[in-house]
Amino acid sequence: MNSSLIYLVQTDTTVGFSSFDDEKLSAIKQRPSSKKILHTVDSFKTLKENTRIPKNFRKKVRNSKKTTFIYPNAKSFRVVKKSSDFYDFIHKFGILYSTSANKTGESFEKEFATIGADILVEDKRGFYETQASTIIKLSKKTFKKLR
Numbered sequence: 001m002n003s004s005l006i007y008l009v010q011t012d013t014t015v016g017f018s019s020f021d022d023e024k025l026s027a028i029k030q031r032p033s034s035k036k037i038l039h040t041v042d043s044f045k046t047l048k049e050n051t052r053i054p055k056n057f058r059k060k061v062r063n064s065k066k067t068t069f070i071y072p073n074a075k076s077f078r079v080v081k082k083s084s085d086f087y088d089f090i091h092k093f094g095i096l097y098s099t100s101a102n103k104t105g106e107s108f109e110k111e112f113a114t115i116g117a118d119i120l121v122e123d124k125r126g127f128y129e130t131q132a133s134t135i136i137k138l139s140k141k142t143f144k145k146l147r
Helices: 022-029 044-050 055-063 087-091 110-116
Strands: 007-010 015-019 038-041 067-070 076-079 095-100 119-121 134-138 143-145
Touching (some): 007 110, 038 044
Parallel strands (some): 038 076
Antiparallel strands (some): 038 095
16 A cells, blocks of 8 residues: 555544645645644554653543544644554554545535545445544643644
């Protein structure tokens, strides 16, 4: 599998684009490239290789479900649970950028999503829009829920 391609896939939270190239994802979504895109990772080991979790929040991060954390290094990560249907896909790469498959500020449209993707990864469930992940910003001592 080529990580530089844009994949349209049903993620653990909603329909999304996944790729290793964040600039391509920003271009497809028609958003400024300065706006950060979250990473999805397959395990806490991969997370640990990319950022440091503040000691006060290690238990909170480990026990969270469908939650994206923005860490003090300004990078954001969501760990995909092994029980998720999306886990088999993300495990092949370890880490990928991930964003919802819609124009910024709009709802999901299958035509837009299929045009923007290089490869469609669809299973028997098809594509469906669900609730986006919760976003929490962490600092050394405090956290703030953004969404």
